[in-house]
Amino acid sequence: MDETVAEYIRRTVLKIPRDEIKTMLEKWGFLSETQLQTVNFHQIKENISLDVVQLCEENSADIKQAAVLDIIYNHIYPNKRVWSVYQMNKRGEEMEFFDLTDFKKKFKRRLRSALKNVTINFREYEDNAIWIRIAWGTPYTKPNQYKTSYAVYHSQTPYVFISASVLRSNLPLLCQALVVASNYHDIREMELRSHSLNSLKDIVFKRYSQNFQTYYPRPLQERNVALESADPRIVQESRNEKERIQRVNREVFGDGPQPKLEFAQYKLETMFKSDPKMDVLDKKEPFRCLVKFSSPHLLESLKSLAPAGMADAPLSPLLTCIPQKARNYFKIREKKGFFPGSFVSP
Amino acid sequence: MEEGKVYSPDGVFAHLAMLEAQAHEAAVKQEEKEQQEEKLARLKARVQELRAQRDELRAKVDLQQKGQLGKEGVVSDPAQPSARAVVEWNIKRIKAMLQVFYLTGISGKLTKRGVCFCISTAYEGTYLDSYHLDLLTKPEEVQIHRHSIPIFIPLEQIATKYLQTDIRRFLAVLSDHLNAYVGRRYQADQLQEHFSNQIEGTLQRNSLCNLLVFNYNVSKKSQTFPFNARLLYGDLCCSLPTEVIVSCTPDAPASLAARAAAHSDAFRRVALHKAFRSFGSAAESVDGAP
Numbered sequence: 001m002d003e004t005v006a007e008y009i010r011r012t013v014l015k016i017p018r019d020e021i022k023t024m025l026e027k028w029g030f031l032s033e034t035q036l037q038t039v040n041f042h043q044i045k046e047n048i049s050l051d052v053v054q055l056c057e058e059n060s061a062d063i064k065q066a067a068v069l070d071i072i073y074n075h076i077y078p079n080k081r082v083w084s085v086y087q088m089n090k091r092g093e094e095m096e097f098f099d100l101t102d103f104k105k106k107f108k109r110r111l112r113s114a115l116k117n118v119t120i121n122f123r124e125y126e127d128n129a130i131w132i133r134i135a136w137g138t139p140y141t142k143p144n145q146y147k148t149s150y151a152v153y154h155s156q157t158p159y160v161f162i163s164a165s166v167l168r169s170n171l172p173l174l175c176q177a178l179v180v181a182s183n184y185h186d187i188r189e190m191e192l193r194s195h196s197l198n199s200l201k202d203i204v205f206k207r208y209s210q211n212f213q214t215y216y217p218r219p220l221q222e223r224n225v226a227l228e229s230a231d232p233r234i235v236q237e238s239r240n241e242k243e244r245i246q247r248v249n250r251e252v253f254g255d256g257p258q259p260k261l262e263f264a265q266y267k268l269e270t271m272f273k274s275d276p277k278m279d280v281l282d283k284k285e286p287f288r289c290l291v292k293f294s295s296p297h298l299l300e301s302l303k304s305l306a307p308a309g310m311a312d313a314p315l316s317p318l319l320t321c322i323p324q325k326a327r328n329y330f331k332i333r334e335k336k337g338f339f340p341g342s343f344v345s346p
Numbered sequence: 347m348e349e350g351k352v353y354s355p356d357g358v359f360a361h362l363a364m365l366e367a368q369a370h371e372a373a374v375k376q377e378e379k380e381q382q383e384e385k386l387a388r389l390k391a392r393v394q395e396l397r398a399q400r401d402e403l404r405a406k407v408d409l410q411q412k413g414q415l416g417k418e419g420v421v422s423d424p425a426q427p428s429a430r431a432v433v434e435w436n437i438k439r440i441k442a443m444l445q446v447f448y449l450t451g452i453s454g455k456l457t458k459r460g461v462c463f464c465i466s467t468a469y470e471g472t473y474l475d476s477y478h479l480d481l482l483t484k485p486e487e488v489q490i491h492r493h494s495i496p497i498f499i500p501l502e503q504i505a506t507k508y509l510q511t512d513i514r515r516f517l518a519v520l521s522d523h524l525n526a527y528v529g530r531r532y533q534a535d536q537l538q539e540h541f542s543n544q545i546e547g548t549l550q551r552n553s554l555c556n557l558l559v560f561n562y563n564v565s566k567k568s569q570t571f572p573f574n575a576r577l578l579y580g581d582l583c584c585s586l587p588t589e590v591i592v593s594c595t596p597d598a599p600a601s602l603a604a605r606a607a608a609h610s611d612a613f614r615r616v617a618l619h620k621a622f623r624s625f626g627s628a629a630e631s632v633d634g635a636p
Binding site: 093095097098099100101124126128154155156157158159204205206207210212213233324 | 373455457462464478480492493494495496497498500503548550551552553554556557559578580582
C-alpha cells in the first residue's frame with residue numbers, strides 16, 4: 001500500500017471523534033466485521049489510527065477507498081466547511097431523464113480533459129444527493145489529497161453546493177464540468193454562503209417553514225402558559241402589544257425552526273444623508289459602508305429580537321427577506337426606498 | 347427621604363407590612379366574592395339547562411300521548427330548533443365542506459393580497475405530502491409570491507403557460523405533476539422497502555423519480571439478480587412508465603429470458619410494487635406446479 005495513502009487514512013481517522021470511529025468504519029465497509037473487532041476503540045486515537053492503517057494495509061487499500069472514507073466523514077460533518085450555492089441555467093424546456101451513470105461519465109471526462117491529475121470520487125445518498133470529491137493536482141504533480149473540493153448536486157435541480165478548497169483557481173474547471181454533466185448552459189455563484197449545508201438546501205429547495213394561510217387543520221400551538229400563571233398581583237400592562245409582536249413575528253418567520261446561517265452582509269453604496277447645515281461631505285459621493293450581522297444562528301436570533309424587546313416588529317424587510325431571496329450578501333444602492341442590489345452578472 | 351404624614355410606632359417597614367396585609371385580606375375577600383358569584387352563575391345556568399330538558403321531555407310526553415310519535419328521536423321540536431343546534435349544524439356542514447375540498451386535493455383561502463392554495467397529493471388511497479402556493483392577484487397579472495413546490499417540478503414553465511390565462515388549468519396541471527411525482531416516489535419507496543432482498547443494492551433513481559434502474563430477481567432466496575430493468579417515465583403527469591426495458595444477463599437460462607417480456611409488460615401496466623408482488627406469486631405457482 002502506498003505510503004501516502006496510509007498517511008492519508010491515518011490522518012482522516014484522527015479527525016473523527018473517538019466515539020464515532022467504529023460507526024464510521026462500519027459505514028465505510030472496507031474493513032470486515034472480524035477485522036474491526038480486533039481493534040480496541042478505547043485506546044487513544046493515535047493508536048487506533050495506527051491499528052486501522054495496519055488493517056488497511058492487509059486489505060491493500062488504494063486512494064479510491066481512502067477517498068470514500070473522506071467523503072463519509074465530510075457527509076457526516078459537513079458543517080466544518082463553508083458551502084457556497086451556485087445556480088445553473090438552461091435555455092431549453094426539454095425534460096431531462098438524468099441518468100446517474102451518464103452524469104458521472106460526462107463529469108469525469110470533462111474534468112480530466114482539462115486537468116489530468118485529479119482524483120474524482122462519487123457517492124450517492126438516499127435523498128438524491130450526489131457527493132463529488134475532487135482532489136486537485138497540477139499538470140506536473142499528482143493530486144494533493146489534502147486540497148479537496150466538494151460539490152453536492154441533487155439531480156434535476158439547478159443548484160449545486162460547492163465547498164471549494166484553497167485553490168480557487170480550479171473553480172472554473174469544476175463549474176464547467178458540472179454544467180456539462182448536468183446538461184445545463186451556464187452557472188453563476190449565488191450570494192448565499194453558510195457552514196450549514198442542510199440549511200442552504202432548505203433555503204433553495206424551499207423546505208424551510210413558511211407560514212401559509214390555509215384551512216388545513218394544523219395542530220394548535222401551545223401558548224406559553226407559564227407567563228400567565230405568574231403572581232396574579234403582577235399585571236401585564238402591554239399584553240396587547242406583546243401579542244401583536246408574537247403574531248407579526250409568526251407571520252414573517254413561520255412556526256418551525258429557521259435555516260442556520262452565520263452572517264448577513266450588507267454593502268451600502270448610498271449617499272450619506274445628514275443635516276445640510278452640517279455639511280459633512282462636501283463631495284456628494286456614496287458613503288461606503290459595510291454592515292455585517294454575525295451569529296451562531298442568525299435567523300433564530302432575528303426572530304427573537306422583537307419578542308425580547310430589542311427591535312420593533314415588524315423587522316426591516318432587509319433582514320426578513322433572507323430566506324425568500326435566498327441570499328445573505330446584499331448590495332444596497334441609492335434608490336427610492338429599499339432595493340437590494342441586483343444580481344452581479346455572471 | 348420624604349417625611350411621611352403617618353408615623354407608626356414601629357417604623358415605615360412595619361407600616362408597609364400592615365398595608366400589605368390589609369391588601370391581601372381585601373384580595374382574599376374579593377376572590378371569595380368572585381367565586382361565590384361564579385358558583386351562582388353556574389348554578390343558574392344549570393337551572394336553565396334542566397328547565398330546557400324538562401320542557402323537552404314534557405313536549406315528548408305530550409306528543410306521545412297524542413299518538414303522533416313517528417320515528418324515534420326525530421320529534422324533538424320541529425317548529426323551533428334551538429339556536430345552539432343550528433349553529434352546531436352549520437359548523438358541522440362547513441367542516442364537512444372544507445374536508446371535501448381538502449379531499450379533492452386543491453383547497454384555497456383568500457388572503458389580504460390574493461389567494462393561498464394548498465395542493466394535497468395522494469396515491470391509490472394513501473395521503474402523501476401537501477404543497478402550498480401563495481398567489482398575489484394584482485390588477486394586471488397574477489404573481490407567485492411564495493411557494494413550497496419542490497424545485498425539480500417545472501413550476502416556472504407551467505406558470506408561463508397557464509397562470510395568467512387560465513388559473514384553473516394551471517392548478518390542475520400543477521396538481522397532476524405533483525400527484526404523479528409523489529406516486530412515482532411512493533412506488534419506488536415501496537419497492538425499496540418491501541422487496542429489498544429481491545433487488546441488488548439500492549434502486550438507482552433521480553429527484554423526479556422519472557428514471558429507475560435496478561437489477562432484480564423474482565425469487566426471494568436467490569443470490570443472483572439476472573434481470574435488469576430500466577424504467578423511463580416520459581410523461582411527468584403520469585405515474586406509470588412510458589418506456590420499459592427489461593433485459594437478462596447473457597448467461598441466463600432461456601426460460602428467464604422469456605419472462606423478461608412479461609415483466610416488461612407488467613411494469614408498463616401496473617404500479618411497480620404491485621407488479622413485483624405479481625411476479626412473486628407467479629414464480630411460486632410455477633415452482634409449485636408439478
